[in-house]
Structures are given as structure tokens and as C-alpha cells.
Amino acid sequence: MVDFHDTIFALATPPGVGSIAIIRISGPAAGDALGTVSNAVLPVPRRASLRTLQDPQNGEVIDHALVLWFPAPASFSGEDIVELHMHGGRAVVSAMLSVLAGISGLRPAEPGEFSRRAFLNGRLDLTAAEGLADLVAADTTAQRRQALQQMDGALGKLYESWRERLVLLRAHLEAEIDFPDEDLPQDIEIRMRKAVLELAAVIRAHLEDGHRGERIRDGIHIVLLGPPNVGKSSLLNRLAGRDVAIVSATAGTTRDVIEVCMDLGGYPIVLSDTAGIRTVADSLEKEGVRRALGEAATADLKLIVMDGRNWPTLDDKTKALIDPDSVLVLNKADLLTTERADGEMKFNDKKIVCVSALHGTGLSELEQRLKEELHRRWGALETHHRGNLPIITRVRHRTALKNCLAALERIPKAPWPELAAEDLRLAARDIGQISGHITVDEVLDVVFRDFCLGK
Numbered sequence: 514m515v516d517f518h519d520t521i522f523a524l525a526t527p528p529g530v531g532s533i534a535i536i537r538i539s540g541p542a543a544g545d546a547l548g549t550v551s552n553a554v555l556p557v558p559r560r561a562s563l564r565t566l567q568d569p570q571n572g573e574v575i576d577h578a579l580v581l582w583f584p585a586p587a588s589f590s591g592e593d594i595v596e597l598h599m600h601g602g603r604a605v606v607s608a609m610l611s612v613l614a615g616i617s618g619l620r621p622a623e624p625g626e627f628s629r630r631a632f633l634n635g636r637l638d639l640t641a642a643e644g645l646a647d648l649v650a651a652d653t654t655a656q657r658r659q660a661l662q663q664m665d666g667a668l669g670k671l672y673e674s675w676r677e678r679l680v681l682l683r684a685h686l687e688a689e690i691d692f693p694d695e696d697l698p699q700d701i702e703i704r705m706r707k708a709v710l711e712l713a714a715v716i717r718a719h720l721e722d723g724h725r726g727e728r729i730r731d732g733i734h735i736v737l738l739g740p741p742n743v744g745k746s747s748l749l750n751r752l753a754g755r756d757v758a759i760v761s762a763t764a765g766t767t768r769d770v771i772e773v774c775m776d777l778g779g780y781p782i783v784l785s786d787t788a789g790i791r792t793v794a795d796s797l798e799k800e801g802v803r804r805a806l807g808e809a810a811t812a813d814l815k816l817i818v819m820d821g822r823n824w825p826t827l828d829d830k831t832k833a834l835i836d837p838d839s840v841l842v843l844n845k846a847d848l849l850t851t852e853r854a855d856g857e858m859k860f861n862d863k864k865i866v867c868v869s870a871l872h873g874t875g876l877s878e879l880e881q882r883l884k885e886e887l888h889r890r891w892g893a894l895e896t897h898h899r900g901n902l903p904i905i906t907r908v909r910h911r912t913a914l915k916n917c918l919a920a921l922e923r924i925p926k927a928p929w930p931e932l933a934a935e936d937l938r939l940a941a942r943d944i945g946q947i948s949g950h951i952t953v954d955e956v957l958d959v960v961f962r963d964f965c966l967g968k
């Protein structure tokens with residue numbers, strides 16, 4: 514347990530008016546603070562009790578509230594915690610917060626400080642703390658499920674198991690280096706190399722996940738692209754269900770990239786509208802086209818919008834955008850003449866979804882098509898496991914895993930066992946950084962446990 518001297522407090526519910534507002538107090542003075550404001554003995558742990566809360570300076574009653582007392586260490590932060598469930602008026606909350614600020618030893622919490630204390634007290638590892646933050650921020654079903662899985666420790670346990678394997682391998686190798694005269698198994702190094710190759714393969718496969726977890730957390734980026742005036746902005750407004758982008762009959766209306774966040778079948782989507790792509794002299798529109806091409810380069814999925822009025826003519830710039838990451842949409846289908854519409858429409862064997870952004874037709878087919886594409890790439894929302902493994906949700910994890918993998922890949926080529934041992938240490942440290950495990954020297958523990966050296 515880390516001994517924090519100060520006691521922190523904060524409003525745990527959103528600011529503003531609500532039926533209930535919860536103020537949380539954590540630290541050694543939490544129990545005394547409750548005694549001071551309620552002028553009563555501490556309630557039974559973890560049981561809601563009604564108390565009259567008052568200003569200790571003048572005895573003025575602030576509220577009648579339910580209070581909860583969680584003595585350390587069985588609390589969220591691992592410290593003594595008090596929760597005040599008050600009536601959620603602004604004046605009630607602000608009066609209570611100023612009373613608490615006036616109690617010696619108490620101070621307002623910094624953002625994330627409760628979770629930070631929970632981490633430092635070993636109540637959760639870093640991945641679980643991140644999962645908790647993601648759960649609070651989750652907007653969609655996919656985000657909620659992924660965050661909950663991470664908060665429950667799935668990712669942390671997986672990484673910890675890898676780290677333990679590395680610590681064990683290093684311990685065995687160092688035993689061989691440090692105690693060559695002992696009666697140790699002969700093939701330690703060979704077995705170590707084999708185990709390293711196996712773990713490297715597992716980590717490599719884990720990294721090749723199509724960035725699914727990160728996309729679910731940060732949003733899947735879908736970009737509307739195509740020539741000017743085909744109805745990209747009209748389609749954005751339809752899909753977003755509100756009037757976000759300017760629509761006009763003049764080609765070259767959109768210049769800036771316009772983004773909307775939406776939930777499509779439970780997937781978090783960032784949908785961008787872009788300038789129509791064509792060769793122009795106008796410097797503003799040129800910049801718009803440059804930005805559109807930039808969006809195209811980084812998109813997870815491209816919605817290539819084509820014009821029903823001109824169909825089947827398609828300009829080269831639009832053709833060049835079509836790749837396996839694109840979904841083809843023919844807008845202004847209301848202007849298709851019967852001889853141009855031929856049942857199931859295709860371009861280079863790619864199916865085309867026909868819509869009319871103006872009349873609102875074909876949109877549910879387009880949404881369906883997009884959902885299928887999302888499902889195919891980022892998997893079912895019900896299962897957030899690939900095989901049985903949880904997935905990477907942050908660049909931070911990815912960077913650490915790549916560093917770990919680089920260290921492991923050096924080991925088979927290491928000329929001396931000492932260098933291999935050092936790389937094992939680095940690899941374990943990289944993984945330890947993900948869950949926040951501070952590498953105490955566990956190596957000797959393992960050595961003595963496994964080999965009983967020198968008795």
C-alpha cells in the first residue's frame with residue numbers, strides 16, 4: 514500500500530442538476546471528514562445510512578443524504594472511502610464541496626486521481642484502469658463490451674502471462690551463466706531459444722489484428738469520396754440524420770473535411786465528407802482536393818460516390834480511388850434511366866449500392882452493406898476475442914509489444930548468452946510497461962525456487 518497523506522474529494526457524478534449527486538472522498542481522513550460533516554459515528558461498512566450533513570462551522574444543515582463507508586483496503590482505491598449520495602442540486606453540491614475544502618487534510622482531487630491511487634495500491638493494473646476510463650467514455654455497444662472486457666483484466670492477464678514466461682526464461686538462462694558449475698540441465702539455452710521463438714510468433718499474431726481494438730475505441734474512419742456535385746454532402750446529411758454539411762448545385766461546394774460521429778449497428782463511426790476530386794486552378798478548392806486525398810489515404814473504409822446522372826461514365830480520378838477498402842455507391846439513382854439501370858449494378862465485379870440522397874431511397878441497403886463490411890473487417894460485436902485472446906486497444910500497447918518483439922527477434926542471433934539474457938530483460942520490461950508492473954527483481958526468486966542452488 515502506498516501511504517498517501519492527503520485525502521482527496523470530488524464530485525463523481527456529472528456537474529449540473531440531477532436527482533442525485535455523489536461526492537467521493539478517499540484517503541486517511543475520509544472517515545473523520547464524514548464524522549465532522551454528519552456529527553455522528555461512522556455507519557456500518559458498505560451499508561447505505563441516512564445522515565444529516567451540515568456545515569461544521571455554523572451547524573447549518575446542507576442536506577439529508579445517504580452515506581456509504583468503505584474502510585481500507587476493500588475499497589475502489591484501496592484507501593478509506595466515503596461516498597455522499599446527496600440531492601443533486603447545484604447549490605447543495607457546491608455547499609458540500611466548500612465545506613469539505615475547509616476541512617484540514619482534505620483537498621480536491623486531480624483528474625483521474627482516484628484511479629491512480631487504485632493503481633498504485635495494486636487494486637487495478639494499468640490496462641484495467643484504461644478499461645475503466647474507456648467504459649466511462651463508451652458511446653457504442655462495441656466500445657462498452659471491449660472496455661468492460663479490458664477492465665475485467667483480460668488484457669492485463671494475457672500480458673502478465675507473457676511477462677512471467679520471459680522472467681522465467683531469463684532466470685533459467687542467468688542461472689546457467691552465473692552458476693556454470695552447478696548441476697543444471699544441459700539444454701537450457703536450446704529450450705530457451707525455442708520458447709522465445711514460440712512467444713515471438715504469438716505476439717506477432719496478436720499484433721496482426723487489423724487494429725480492431727483501436728478502431729472500436731477511437732472510431733472507424735469512413736470517408737465519402739468522389740467527383741464534385743455527385744451528392745457526397747447530401748449523403749453525409751442523410752446518414753448522420755441531420756443537416757451537417759452545405760449542399761448546393763454548384764460543383765466544388767465542400768472544401769474542408771467535415772466529420773460526424775455516429776453509431777452504425779453498434780460500431781463507432783467517424784464519417785468524413787470531403788471536397789469533390791477534380792483538377793482545378795482555384796487555390797482554395799485545390800487545398801480541399803489535397804485534404805480529400807489525404808483522408809482517402811488514411812481511411813479505414815472509403816465510400817466512393819458516383820453520379821447516376823452520368824452513369825456508366827466514370828472519370829479516371831474516381832476509378833483510381835477504388836480498391837478493396839472501398840464501397841461503391843451510385844447516388845442520384847432517381848435520375849437513372851431504365852436503359853442505364855441494369856438490375857444488379859457492378860463495376861469491375863464490385864457491387865454497387867444505388868441510393869438517392871435527395872429522396873432518401875436505398876439508404877437502408879447502404880447501411881446494411883456498410884454493417885456487413887464492418888462486421889467482416891472488425892468482427893462480431895458479441896465476441897471481442899480473436900480465438901481466445903483479447904485485443905490491443907491502444908497505440909501504447911502496440912508500441913510496447915513491438916519493442917518487446919524486436920528484443921525477442923534479436924535473441925536467436927545473440928552471440929553470447931549474456932546478450933540473450935539482456936534482451937529477455939528488455940522484452941519483459943516492455944510488456945511490464947503495458948500493465949504497469951514495476952520490474953522488481955523476480956529473477957532470483959525463480960532461480961532459487963526452480964533450482965534450489967547450493968541447497
Ligand SMILES: Nc1nc2c(ncn2[C@@H]2O[C@H](COP(=O)(O)OP(=O)(O)OP(=O)(O)O)[C@@H](O)[C@H]2O)c(=O)[nH]1
Nearest residue numbers: 742743744745746747761765766767789869870871
Ligand atoms: N436528383 C438528385 N439530386 C441530388 C441527389 N443528391 C444530391 N443531389 C443534388 O446534387 C447537388 C450536389 O449535391 P451535394 O451534396 O452538394 O454534392 P457534393 O458531392 O457534396 O458536391 P461538392 O461538395 O461540390 O463536391 C445538389 O443540388 C443536391 O441537391 C439525388 O439523389 N438526386
Ligand SMILES: [Mg+2]
Nearest residue numbers: 745746766767
Ligand atoms: Mg459537398
